[in-house]
Amino acid sequence: MRARARALAATAASIPVTLFGLTIVTFLIGRVVPIDPVLAVVGDRAPQDVVDRARLELGLDQPLVVQFWHYLGQILSGDLGRSVMTANPVTQDIARYFPATFELATAAIILAVAIGVPLGVLAATRQDSWVDQAVRLFCLAGHSVPVFVLALLSLMVFYATLHWAPGPGRQGILFEDMVDVRTGLLTVDAALAGDWPAFRDALRHLAQPACVLALFSLAYIARMTRAFMLAELRQEYITTARAKGLSPLRIVWRHAFGNVLVPLVTVLFLTYAGLLEGAVLTETIFAWPGLGQYLTVSLLNADMNAVLGATLVVGLIYVVLNLLADFLYRVMDPRV
Amino acid sequence: MTTRAWLLSDTPASRRQAIWGRRYQGWLALKRNPLAVAGLVIVLLMLAMAAAAPILATHDPGTQNLANRLQPPSAEHWFGTDELGRDVWSRVLFGGRLTLGMVVAVMALVAPVGLILGAVAGYAGGWLDRVLMRVTDVFLAFPRLILALAFVAAMKPGVESAVIAIALTAWPPYARLARAETLLVRNADYIAAVRLTGASGARIVLRHVLPMCLGSLVVRVTLDMSSIILTAAGLGFLGLGAQPPLPEWGTMIATGRRFILEQWWVPLVPGVAIFLVSLAFNLLGDGLRDVLDPKQR
Amino acid sequence: MSEPLVTPLVTIDDLHVDFPARTGWQPALRGVSLSLGREKLAIVGESGSGKSVTGRALMRLLPPSARVRAKTLRFDGIDVLNAPERRMRDLRGGRIGLILQDPKYALNPVMTAGQQIAEALRAHQSISRREAAERAVALLEQVQIRDPGRVARAYPHELSGGMGQRVMIAMMLAPGPDLLIADEPTSALYASVQAEILRLLDELVDQRGMALILISHDLPLVSRFCDKVVVMVGGRVVEQLAARDLAQATHPYTRGLLDCLPSLTHPRARLPVLARDPAWFA
Numbered sequence: 001m002r003a004r005a006r007a008l009a010a011t012a013a014s015i016p017v018t019l020f021g022l023t024i025v026t027f028l029i030g031r032v033v034p035i036d037p038v039l040a041v042v043g044d045r046a047p048q049d050v051v052d053r054a055r056l057e058l059g060l061d062q063p064l065v066v067q068f069w070h071y072l073g074q075i076l077s078g079d080l081g082r083s084v085m086t087a088n089p090v091t092q093d094i095a096r097y098f099p100a101t102f103e104l105a106t107a108a109i110i111l112a113v114a115i116g117v118p119l120g121v122l123a124a125t126r127q128d129s130w131v132d133q134a135v136r137l138f139c140l141a142g143h144s145v146p147v148f149v150l151a152l153l154s155l156m157v158f159y160a161t162l163h164w165a166p167g168p169g170r171q172g173i174l175f176e177d178m179v180d181v182r183t184g185l186l187t188v189d190a191a192l193a194g195d196w197p198a199f200r201d202a203l204r205h206l207a208q209p210a211c212v213l214a215l216f217s218l219a220y221i222a223r224m225t226r227a228f229m230l231a232e233l234r235q236e237y238i239t240t241a242r243a244k245g246l247s248p249l250r251i252v253w254r255h256a257f258g259n260v261l262v263p264l265v266t267v268l269f270l271t272y273a274g275l276l277e278g279a280v281l282t283e284t285i286f287a288w289p290g291l292g293q294y295l296t297v298s299l300l301n302a303d304m305n306a307v308l309g310a311t312l313v314v315g316l317i318y319v320v321l322n323l324l325a326d327f328l329y330r331v332m333d334p335r336v
Numbered sequence: 337m338t339t340r341a342w343l344l345s346d347t348p349a350s351r352r353q354a355i356w357g358r359r360y361q362g363w364l365a366l367k368r369n370p371l372a373v374a375g376l377v378i379v380l381l382m383l384a385m386a387a388a389a390p391i392l393a394t395h396d397p398g399t400q401n402l403a404n405r406l407q408p409p410s411a412e413h414w415f416g417t418d419e420l421g422r423d424v425w426s427r428v429l430f431g432g433r434l435t436l437g438m439v440v441a442v443m444a445l446v447a448p449v450g451l452i453l454g455a456v457a458g459y460a461g462g463w464l465d466r467v468l469m470r471v472t473d474v475f476l477a478f479p480r481l482i483l484a485l486a487f488v489a490a491m492k493p494g495v496e497s498a499v500i501a502i503a504l505t506a507w508p509p510y511a512r513l514a515r516a517e518t519l520l521v522r523n524a525d526y527i528a529a530v531r532l533t534g535a536s537g538a539r540i541v542l543r544h545v546l547p548m549c550l551g552s553l554v555v556r557v558t559l560d561m562s563s564i565i566l567t568a569a570g571l572g573f574l575g576l577g578a579q580p581p582l583p584e585w586g587t588m589i590a591t592g593r594r595f596i597l598e599q600w601w602v603p604l605v606p607g608v609a610i611f612l613v614s615l616a617f618n619l620l621g622d623g624l625r626d627v628l629d630p631k632q633r
Numbered sequence: 634m635s636e637p638l639v640t641p642l643v644t645i646d647d648l649h650v651d652f653p654a655r656t657g658w659q660p661a662l663r664g665v666s667l668s669l670g671r672e673k674l675a676i677v678g679e680s681g682s683g684k685s686v687t688g689r690a691l692m693r694l695l696p697p698s699a700r701v702r703a704k705t706l707r708f709d710g711i712d713v714l715n716a717p718e719r720r721m722r723d724l725r726g727g728r729i730g731l732i733l734q735d736p737k738y739a740l741n742p743v744m745t746a747g748q749q750i751a752e753a754l755r756a757h758q759s760i761s762r763r764e765a766a767e768r769a770v771a772l773l774e775q776v777q778i779r780d781p782g783r784v785a786r787a788y789p790h791e792l793s794g795g796m797g798q799r800v801m802i803a804m805m806l807a808p809g810p811d812l813l814i815a816d817e818p819t820s821a822l823y824a825s826v827q828a829e830i831l832r833l834l835d836e837l838v839d840q841r842g843m844a845l846i847l848i849s850h851d852l853p854l855v856s857r858f859c860d861k862v863v864v865m866v867g868g869r870v871v872e873q874l875a876a877r878d879l880a881q882a883t884h885p886y887t888r889g890l891l892d893c894l895p896s897l898t899h900p901r902a903r904l905p906v907l908a909r910d911p912a913w914f915a
Contacts, residue, residue: 144566146610152603240801244726245808281570318478
């Protein structure tokens with residue numbers, strides 16, 4: 001128990017170092033920008049004395065190291081600067097847009113796990129059969145499709161042609177601003193308010209982007225599950241389990257899968273973190289007002305504060321998820 | 337004896353024979369996997385088509401013909417025309433040059449540099465190793481696309497920026513790979529033997545450690561190609577890679593995206609192209625892994 | 634329990650087992666025949682002789698890709714070759730137990746010892762979880778583990794080799810089988826522990842009136858504990874005799890094995906090397 005706590009502390013201790021590195025990277029990117037940050041703030045038609053004053057105010061006349069020190073202090077006090085585009089503090093913008101991405105990513109991971117894991121187990125138990133080959137091909141294909149192409153296709157087929165899914169956006173026009181924002185997750189808020197039509201509407205709008213986003217991760221999860229299961233099914237303790245006369249179902253799920261659970265959970269966490277990346281592309285196509293959308297729009301507007309702030313936040317989330325994955329691994333595996 | 341018998345001999349007489357024999361056996365094992373062969377064929381075909389683009393194109397990819405815009409596929413325009421009347425087939429061909437060129441450029445940058453960094457750090461150990469680990473941690477702390485986005489934002493959007501940005505995000509796994517392999521090999525007896533004969537650290541790393549990484553490297557590179565293609569296309573789609581009118585596949589999808597409902601060929605043909613190349617690399621990489629790293633099957 | 638059976642417990646007649654290889658079928662057993670009553674049989678051979686395959690064929694535990702053919706393969710009158718899978722599942726564990734070589738790999742790493750023993754019990758008897766857990770602890774006591782409660786709650790990686798093997802024995806004896814197949818049960822253990830485990834096995838098998846097939850490469854070790862010895866080379870049985878008649882073995886392989894053992898009472902200047910006749914492996 002003590003060894004476990006010590007190992008965990010070591011991992012946790014490396015986090016500030018990583019985060020420090022993250023801030024250095026974002027700081028350097030911000031200072032390398034070809035656009036003069038002063039002009040980005042005051043506009044390029046401001047008189048010289050305004051520009052000079054702004055430069056002093058922004059501290060841009062100081063040596064780089066001092067600037068970084070200020071930047072670090074700002075970050076640690078939770079100030080990510082002000083967005084040039086929306087004129088709001090970046091932290092406020094991020095807090096506003098993040099729940100939508102969270103909702104989308106969570107829905108996607110639930111789908112990916114619910115379908116991917118059983119698929120992987122199925123393929124492993126029927127190795128080399130046509131089922132296995134089909135699953136393997138599906139996984140390879142699913143991992144090769146660019147998510148934005150899939151999104152476009154999905155819109156074309158399920159929205160325009162079959163009319164099964166509603167169009168882009170998070171909710172129908174009728175329902176806009178009808179639900180009290182409590183968690184920021186439309187589906188959850190609607191359910192909490194007991195507003196079932198709004199809930200259904202939110203769910204219908206969530207379905208398509210979540211499915212599209214899920215495919216990439218689903219393919220990966222199914223493939224990893226299959227690989228882990230195959231490795232476990234070759235182990236000696238499976239022979240022992242068979243020799244005990246246990247049913248095949250029990251051997252596959254209680255014994256083999258029980259050992260797969262630990263590395264699989266780590267994979268799941270890392271996949272979840274990767275969904276943030278896919279969300280960037282999916283959100284632009286489905287007009288989903290999330291962090292990815294915010295990031296790309298800020299980029300196209302050269303709003304460096306917003307871009308760097310959002311990048312830093314995403315990096316932070318990634319690091320936290322990695323830490324959680326590591327923690328869960330140690331907790332779940334009795335050998336560690 | 338025949339070349340084949342020479343290659344398959346159980347008792348190779350020279351080092352050359354042993355090395356080539358092993359490579360030939362690896363090739364035979366790969367050939368037995370139909371999916372991997374399919375992947376290899378497609379990759380080679382795509383590379384050939386991209387190289388021969390000027391010959392295979394039916395029209396000039398940049399020539400606009402507004403009277404002929406958004407035409408469906410026909411005998412004259414095999415994949416139809418886009419919103420400016422340009423021939424989609426020719427644009428996809430030349431776009432292949434761009435996309436594949438970007439990917440190859442990234443790999444050529446990333447693989448050697450990452451390898452050497454990782455091998456040196458792993459072999460030298462000490463603070464050099466720790467620093468490298470921290471640096472790769474930081475880079476690996478970002479999802480690849482998002483970090484590339486941030487890098488491109490700091491530079492002018494374009495093909496060169498995209499290549500540099502992706503390269504900056506893609507090198508850490510190779511450094512890690514080389515470091516891991518180096519750590520495995522570092523304490524082997526044969527390395528100690530070479531050191532005793534007076535070989536310098538550089539020589540040991542280059543001639544004895546790095547070759548051990550080659551197997552995993554090849555697998556990793558091939559599989560990574562797929563991911564890099566998707567990232568490059570993603571950047572193009574977001575308007576941060578190759579800029580229009582360049583026929584990069586991702587960019588073509590971005591500009592053609594609003595025609596998805598009626599003139600679906602405009603964004604979908606480049607989309608299918610991306611999918612095919614990505615899939616081909618995945619199939620090939622999978623097959624290579626079965627051959628070079630069989631315990632992973 | 635100790636009345637002699639009229640028909641043998643195990644009858645194997647002309648058993649052939651082949652495994653698929655790149656160039657056709659690779660034979661593992663080439664016509665093995667042996668029979669066993671309620672006694673202790675040792676199958677001795679080197680790696681690749683087919684001794685483990687014989688044991689697993691009897692339980693139909695070979696991989697599905699293996700090809701198994703025999704004139705007779707019977708356990709207590711049941712035709713193992715053609716029995717439905719359900720029947721085989723009842724047999725496995727319930728009537729035939731299998732002890733594997735290395736408890737580090739043969740026990741499930743994420744289940745406690747007690748859980749694994751209880752699982753063996755509940756697979757063949759409908760008892761409650763609590764009762765199974767209690768019986769598991771009692772079984773651990775029977776295999777001479779001093780702190781059975783603690784061991785029941787322990788995970789396999791927390792146990793020494795000897796303890797792990799005792800857990801295996803407890804687990805396989807739990808449902809009360811008639812036959813125990815021990816596949817190299819002591820090969821992964823320290824020499825000092827080996828004799829202990831074998832003695833424990835010996836006692837338990839005698840106590841319960843079970844039959845035992847002891848598979849090993851160590852001829853002198855097993856001949857002390859068993860009634861009959863079967864020697865296998867290259868997938869065939871080359872000698873079958875009572876353990877007490879071992880010194881009068883006739884086959885050159887057995888003689889070779891016996892001769893290459895150093896002796897304290899009759900020291901020799903030079904130990905003979907076992908001469909292999911390629912005919913044995915063809």
